[in-house]
Each structure stands twice: as C-alpha cells, then as structure tokens.
Amino acid sequence: MGNTETVLIVGAGPGGMEAARAVADLGKRAILVEAKGEIGGTPYSSYATLTPDLQETEEAMGHIVRGIHQNPAIDLRLNTRVVKSEGEVGAFHVTLESEDSTQTVVEVGSIIVATGFQHFDPGRETQMYGYYEYDDVITLVDAERMFKSGAIVRPSNGEAPERVAFIQCVGSRDRQIGNQYCSKVCCGIASKQSIEIKRMLPNAKVFIFYIDMRMYGFWEDQIYWKAQEEYKVNYVRGIVTEVIRKGDKLLIKGEDTTMGRPMEVLMDMVILSVGMEPSKGVDSHVIEPLEALLFSCCRAAPGRQIFFRGIRPPRLSFARRCAVVVSKDGDHGRR
Amino acid sequence: MEPLNLPITGTKVETSKVFERDPETVRDEDLREAIWELGREGEWIVQPVPEPYYLAPTKFGRMKKIPLEHTWHHKSCGQCGHIPGYSTSIFWLNRILGYDYFDPRDQTSCTAWNYYASATSNQAAQAAVAMRNFSAAYETGYYPLIHCGTSFGHYKEVRHELVHDAKLRRQVRAIIEKLGRPFVMPEEIVHYSEWMYAVRDELAARVQYDLSPITATVHPACHYYKLQSGDAIYDPEIYGGQRTAAVTGVVQTLGAQVADYSTWYDCCGFGFRHILVQRDFTRSFATLRKIEVMKQEANPDVVLTHDTGCVTSLDKSQFAAKAHDRQVGVPVMSESQFAALALGAHPFRVCQLHWHSVDYRPLLRKMGIDVDRAWAEFEDDVSKIKTGELDYVTWEHVL
Numbered sequence: 224m225g226n227t228e229t230v231l232i233v234g235a236g237p238g239g240m241e242a243a244r245a246v247a248d249l250g251k252r253a254i255l256v257e258a259k260g261e262i263g264g265t266p267y268s269s270y271a272t273l274t275p276d277l278q279e280t281e282e283a284m285g286h287i288v289r290g291i292h293q294n295p296a297i298d299l300r301l302n303t304r305v306v307k308s309e310g311e312v313g314a315f316h317v318t319l320e321s322e323d324s325t326q327t328v329v330e331v332g333s334i335i336v337a338t339g340f341q342h343f344d345p346g347r348e349t350q351m352y353g354y355y356e357y358d359d360v361i362t363l364v365d366a367e368r369m370f371k372s373g374a375i376v377r378p379s380n381g382e383a384p385e386r387v388a389f390i391q392c393v394g395s396r397d398r399q400i401g402n403q404y405c406s407k408v409c410c411g412i413a414s415k416q417s418i419e420i421k422r423m424l425p426n427a428k429v430f431i432f433y434i435d436m437r438m439y440g441f442w443e444d445q446i447y448w449k450a451q452e453e454y455k456v457n458y459v460r461g462i463v464t465e466v467i468r469k470g471d472k473l474l475i476k477g478e479d480t481t482m483g484r485p486m487e488v489l490m491d492m493v494i495l496s497v498g499m500e501p502s503k504g505v506d507s508h509v510i511e512p513l514e515a516l517l518f519s520c521c522r523a524a525p526g527r528q529i530f531f532r533g534i535r536p537p538r539l540s541f542a543r544r545c546a547v548v549v550s551k552d553g554d555h556g557r558r
Numbered sequence: 559m560e561p562l563n564l565p566i567t568g569t570k571v572e573t574s575k576v577f578e579r580d581p582e583t584v585r586d587e588d589l590r591e592a593i594w595e596l597g598r599e600g601e602w603i604v605q606p607v608p609e610p611y612y613l614a615p616t617k618f619g620r621m622k623k624i625p626l627e628h629t630w631h632h633k634s635c636g637q638c639g640h641i642p643g644y645s646t647s648i649f650w651l652n653r654i655l656g657y658d659y660f661d662p663r664d665q666t667s668c669t670a671w672n673y674y675a676s677a678t679s680n681q682a683a684q685a686a687v688a689m690r691n692f693s694a695a696y697e698t699g700y701y702p703l704i705h706c707g708t709s710f711g712h713y714k715e716v717r718h719e720l721v722h723d724a725k726l727r728r729q730v731r732a733i734i735e736k737l738g739r740p741f742v743m744p745e746e747i748v749h750y751s752e753w754m755y756a757v758r759d760e761l762a763a764r765v766q767y768d769l770s771p772i773t774a775t776v777h778p779a780c781h782y783y784k785l786q787s788g789d790a791i792y793d794p795e796i797y798g799g800q801r802t803a804a805v806t807g808v809v810q811t812l813g814a815q816v817a818d819y820s821t822w823y824d825c826c827g828f829g830f831r832h833i834l835v836q837r838d839f840t841r842s843f844a845t846l847r848k849i850e851v852m853k854q855e856a857n858p859d860v861v862l863t864h865d866t867g868c869v870t871s872l873d874k875s876q877f878a879a880k881a882h883d884r885q886v887g888v889p890v891m892s893e894s895q896f897a898a899l900a901l902g903a904h905p906f907r908v909c910q911l912h913w914h915s916v917d918y919r920p921l922l923r924k925m926g927i928d929v930d931r932a933w934a935e936f937e938d939d940v941s942k943i944k945t946g947e948l949d950y951v952t953w954e955h956v957l
C-alpha cells in the first residue's frame with residue numbers, strides 16, 4: 224500500500240520548488256529533498272542578477288524561497304540525499320539519508336526528479352579556449368560572481384577591461400563533445416551581462432561572437448535589442464576556435480562567418496558562455512526504478528528537450544526548469 | 559640578429575583555476591574493455607602491453623599503459639627518407655637504457671598520408687594495412703610502438719571503426735587470413751613520444767650536458783593529440799593539463815626550458831594535401847605562422863616535435879622564407895634526437911643532423927657539444943666507407 228497523497232521531489236532548485244508548491248496547492252503533501260544546506264538551486268547560489276529585468280537574485284527569488292520554508296504542506300529535508308528507492312508508481316519506498324548518516328524510509332506515491340544541471344566545464348572543450356591557462360578567460364558564472372562583488376575587472380591585473388568578448392555555445396551545440404543541444408539560456412545571459420558590463424564600464428567595447436542568437440521568447444526585446452540599440456554591444460556572427468595569450472592581451476582566433484574570413488582580434492577579457500549539462504546529482508538509486516518510465520516519456524516527446532541523464536544509454540540529459548514527473552496513474556509527462 | 563632576451567614563462571599556468579579530470583566526461587569512449595570483450599568472443603587476439611609498463615595520465619584521467627621494452631618499431635614513410643636520425647635516435651636511446659626492441663624490415667606504410675590528402679584508399683584497405691602491421695608485430699612477440707603521429711592517430715580511428723563495425727571486421731579479417739596471418743588488436747596504441755615520456759626520468763639521469771641555457775619551443779603534432787584526444791598524454795603540471803605533455807614533459811625533465819608561443823595550436827603547415835599539391839602554402843604556413851612567430855615571441859634555440867611531417871615541414875621550409883629575408887633560422891628536430899644529443903649521442907652517426915636543413919651548429923655548441931670534432935669523425939667514417947675500409951657505421955661505433 225503506497226502513500227498516494229505524498230509526492231517526493233528530489234532537488235530544491237527553481238524546478239523542485241515550483242513542483243513542491245504545485246503539489247501543496249493541489250492539497251497533497253510534498254517531501255522536498257535537497258542535497259545542499261540551502262534551497263534555490265543554481266541561480267540562487269551562483270547568479271548576481273536574473274533575466275529579464277536584471278533584478279538582483281535575492282530580490283527576484285527570495286519570496287519563492289521563503290514561500291517554501293513557510294509552507295506547512297512542504298516537508299523540506301536539507302542536506303539529504305536519496306540512497307535507495309524501491310517499489311513502483313503509486314507505492315515507492317524511498318530511503319533518505321541526512322548529513323549525519325541517519326536514514327529514514329518514506330512512502331510516496333510519486334517522485335519528481337528535479338536535480339537540475341551543472342555548468343559545462345570548459346576544460347573539456349575541444350576548441351582551445353584556455354580557461355585553465357589564462358586568468359582573463361572566465362565563464363558566465365565567474366562573471367556573475369564579479370557582478371555580485373560589484374566590479375568587473377581583469378583577474379590577471381585587477382584593471383577594468385577595455386575590450387571584452389563573449390564566446391557563445393561553449394559546450395553546447397557541439398557534436399564533437401556529444402552535446403548536440405542548445406542550452407537555451409546562454410544567449411540571453413551573455414546579452415544580459417553585456418548590458419551590465421556597459422553599465423559599469425561605459426567606455427568598454429563588448430563583443431558577442433555567436434553561431435546564431437537564440438533568445439527564446441520574452442528575452443528578445445528586453446535584452447537582445449536593448450544590448451545592441453542602447454548599449455552598442457557588437458554582435459559578430461563567427462566561430463571562435465582558439466584563445467591564446469599575446470603579450471598581456473588575449474588573442475581570439477576564428478572565423479567571421481558573415482564576412483567568410485578568418486579573424487584574429489585582441490581582447491582584455493573573454494567570457495565563455497558555458498552551457499548546461501545534466502547534474503551529477505542524478506544518482507543511480509534515484510533513477511533506477513524510474514528509468515523505464517523516463518525513457519517511454521522521452522519517446523513520447525521525441526526530439527524535445529526533455530532531458531535526463533539516465534544511467535544506461537541513451538544518456539538523456541538534464542531537466543531544465545523542471546522535471547520528469549512520474550505519477551500514480553502512469554501519466555508521466557513534463558512540466 | 560641580436561638575442562631578444564624574452565622572458566620565458568614556462569609551462570606553469572598563471573591561473574589558480576584547476577581542471578579536474580573526470581574520466582566520465584571523456585568524449586571518445588574508452589575502447590579497451592570492448593577490445594578485450596571482442597577478444598573473449600574470439601573476434602580477434604588481443605595483444606597485451608608487455609610488462610613492465612608505465613602508467614601515463616591522459617587528458618581525462620584514464621591511465622594509459624606504455625610499454626618500456628619489447629617494442630616493435632613502426633617507422634614512418636617520410637622519416638626514413640628525410641630525417642633518418644629521428645628513428646635512429648629512438649633505437650639508440652633504447653640501447654642506452656638497455657631495453658630490448660625490434661626494428662622490423664617488413665612493415666607496411668600506413669597509407670594515412672594519402673587518406674588525409676583525400677587521395678586514395680578505402681576503409682577496408684586502410685584497416686587491413688593497420689591489422690597487417692599489428693599481426694606482423696604480434697608474430698615477432700614484440701609490441702607495436704608507432705613513430706609517426708599520423709599513423710598513430712589514424713590507427714586509433716581505424717581501431718574505433720573496427721570495434722564498432724562487425725562487417726568491416728569480417729572483411730578485414732578475411733584479408734588478413736588470406737595473408738595467412740593472425741588477426742590481432744593491441745591492447746593500447748602507443749606513440750614513441752609516449753615511450754619517451756615514460757622513460758623521461760631515466761633519460762634525465764644520463765644527461766651529459768647542462769641544458770638549462772637551451773630554450774625550446776614545442777610543436778605538438780595535430781595527429782598525435784587532436785584525433786581521439788582522450789587518449790593522448792596530459793599532465794596537470796604542463797599548461798594546467800590543457801595541452802599534451804608529450805615532448806614538453808620530456809624536454810623539461812631533461813633540463814631545458816620550454817617557451818610558449820601563440821601559434822602552438824596551429825598545424826606545422828604540412829597539411830597532407832598541401833605538401834603534395836600546394837607546397838608553397840606549406841612553406842609559407844610553416845615559416846610565417848610558426849617559425850617566425852616562435853622567433854618573435856620566444857626566440858628559441860631549437861624547435862622540437864614528435865612527428866615526421868612536422869619536423870620535415872618546419873625544418874625544410876625555412877630556406878624559402880630565408881630567401882625573402884624573413885626572420886627564420888631555427889633548427890628543428892624530434893625530441894628523440896634532442897634527448898639523444900643530450901645523452902651524448904653522436905650528432906651525425908646517430909642523430910644524422912646532416913639531413914636537416916637549418917644550421918644546427920649554434921645549438922650544438924650552446925649545448926656544449928664539440929660539433930667540429932664530431933663532423934671530422936663523421937667525415938673520417940665517410941672516407942673509410944669510400945675506401946672500403948668500413949662497410950657501414952654500426953652500433954658498436956656509437957654506443
């Protein structure tokens with residue numbers, strides 16, 4: 224006999240929090256399990272401001288986070304992981320383990336896996352962007368850290384950069400490394416950050432080197448056109464293949480695909496628009512009992528970006544914004 | 559030209575960011591288990607890496623077995639014709655270290671040059687050549703060690719195809735059976751510069767000269783590390799584990815300085831098709847994109863690399879640029895030749911530098927080698943051969 228009134232949600236990022244709130248709104252009980260000591264997921268821990276309004280993250284997400292803490296129908300378990308999961312839809316027995324190794328078994332009818340993503344590690348890039356060689360090559364995430372600290376500077380010398388280049392699609396849309404998909408947010412985030420840099424350093428020249436800009440809906444007007452028209456950010460259609468040091472500058476090499484010519488341009492700082500990969504937090508004991516359902520769910524939406532990193536091939540990748548939902552009546556789908 | 563006295567920053571990265579290797583993230587699958595599995599299923603014989611072997615770290619943390627001895631030396635077509643000292647130095651080093659090796663006379667050229675030049679051959683023929691060489695090695699009981707970067711990279715791609723394509727496997731197997739040979743896949747495909755890396759400390763212990771005044775620039779060979787890159791040797795100490803440690807790791811361990819330059823990732827200019835049908839492009843690329851940039855940015859005493867085509871293009875293109883008064887004139891050789899020189903090998907009898915185009919004498923003098931005496935000895939050998947007093951130079955002369 225399972226407990227169909229209770230839903231287990233693994234991961235308390237934006238996806239998991241929203242799922243928990245929705246479960247509570249439906250009058251059911253949510254057990255929200257988070258591996259870390261804080262909820263809010265990647266944006267809450269890593270980003271200074273959020274699209275589309277460039278609002279501070281604390282301000283934009285604070286009320287959602289507080290709402291979770293205050294909701295009596297949400298049983299939040301911090302510093303907790305799933306270590307075992309058995310049973311079937313409608314009657315799962317899931318063993319949770321907290322930081323002090325205490326184990327508890329919960330009976331739940333459905334499980335929502337919202338373990339999120341991790342940023343692509345540019346050390347794996349087949350093209351040579353020098354992230355682990357040069358201080359002045361940073362990622363979108365490093366830049367967010369700088370925005371949080373209130374200054375954007377070249378890490379090598381602490382000076383304000385005069386020329387900044389964003390390189391798009393680092394770790395995404397790249398068959399060579401096995402990530403064919405578009406990460407969908409990095410064009411918007413690079414545009415957002417380019418505005419922020421121009422606000423902080425109005426004399427800086429900012430370039431965005433892209434394959435094609437994918438703004439996905441509402442970010443187009445608020446960010447993309449604004450960056451170009453108000454902030455004079457230069458969007459260059461081109462593929463950068465290499466970043467190397469030349470004196471105290473960085474030389475970016477590649478091809479300007481509009482002009483159809485090779486290009487070599489000097490920059491003070493390069494920001495890699497790293498994409499997303501499935502979270503390593505998706506451990507096998509969470510997935511194993513769900514895998515068959517997850518795969519059929521993905522078959523139901525072929526080609527869609529419903530990703531999940533399974534433990535067996537095909538390795539579907541992560542869930543963005545939310546999760547695969549496996550519920551009692553087998554009505555699994557995506558939110 | 560006046561020395562430039564450029565600061566040498568070496569291969570230590572200036573950033574505190576650390577690349578964490580993760581074998582899970584390697585994009586080229588680790589084929590080893592599949593190779594053994596096919597062996598168990600009777601698809602082929604797997605030739606294990608002979609013990610003792612060295613475990614070398616690769617880019618994503620997988621450890622690669624590098625045989626120390628009982629190696630079967632797969633030479634390179636361009637090498638023997640243009641820079642024979644490349645392979646002789648490898649053999650000399652094996653002998654100095656007391657390692658047993660085999661220098662076969664019945665090896666087939668890998669044909670990858672033509673393949674990369676879009677010129678000839680097909681999938682089955684390419685794979686058959688590779689497997690024919692592997693079977694030849696197996697029959698001798700020695701383990702293949704590939705001298706050429708292109709053969710090495712190409713064989714890894716062929717191995718990938720053979721693992722995944724049962725039809726191709728059957729086709730090639732039939733050819734090998736017709737030749738009356740066993741169908742063999744080595745456990746690892748190993749490049750000679752990986753062997754050099756594996757024995758670098760042993761080499762360093764035998765160095766005869768102070769190499770600290772010597773600055774080298776390294777050209778990493780594209781086909782060594784850009785094909786199936788998860789299989790090439792990387793070391794966190796060398797450019798943060800972001801550039802291959804082959805060559806660089808050896809040169810530094812021997813005591814010389816390695817200087818960086820901004821076109822390190824570029825091709826040497828060989829380009830396969832270019833060297834055949836557009837040789838001017840090769841000449842310009844090798845000199846203007848590589849040698850001149852090295853000279854401007856690092857002012858090296860020598861350029862070291864680990865592939866035949868690279869040594870040849872970088873060395874033998876410089877005469878053309880020199881005719882146009884460009885800033886060239888840096889000797890080029892393999893790190894095996896450089897290491898052999900450092901360990902006291904004869905520059906001409908062993909390293910055969912007289913086959914190289916750019917003047918290497920200033921380098922040898924800076925290393926502390928009496929080049930005039932060595933040349934006189936070599937001339938003496940030649941006159942003895944002319945008079946019939948000597949048939950040829952033997953290992954006894956040079957060890």
Ligand SMILES: Cc1cc2nc3c(=O)[nH]c(=O)nc-3n(C[C@H](O)[C@H](O)[C@H](O)COP(=O)(O)OP(=O)(O)OC[C@H]3O[C@@H](n4cnc5c(N)ncnc54)[C@H](O)[C@@H]3O)c2cc1C
Nearest residue numbers: 234235236237238257258264265273274338339340504544
């Ligand atoms: C550089 C960048 C900037 C972005 N900026 C914006 C923006 O400005 N605006 C916007 O709307 N979107 C932005 N996004 C997208 C946004 O971050 C994601 O869409 C969102 O975080 C997805 O939420 P999630 O809950 O699926 O995953 P995550 O945010 O990754 O949360 C997953 C949670 O699960 C937890 N977890 C993982 N494994 C386990 C486990 N086994 N057990 C328990 N817990 C586990 C993690 O600790 C984490 O708290 C950005 C993305 C990137 C890459």
Ligand code: SF4
Nearest residue numbers: 392395405406409410
């Ligand atoms: S959102 Fe833009 S940068 Fe990110 S993967 Fe898609 S196209 Fe590339």
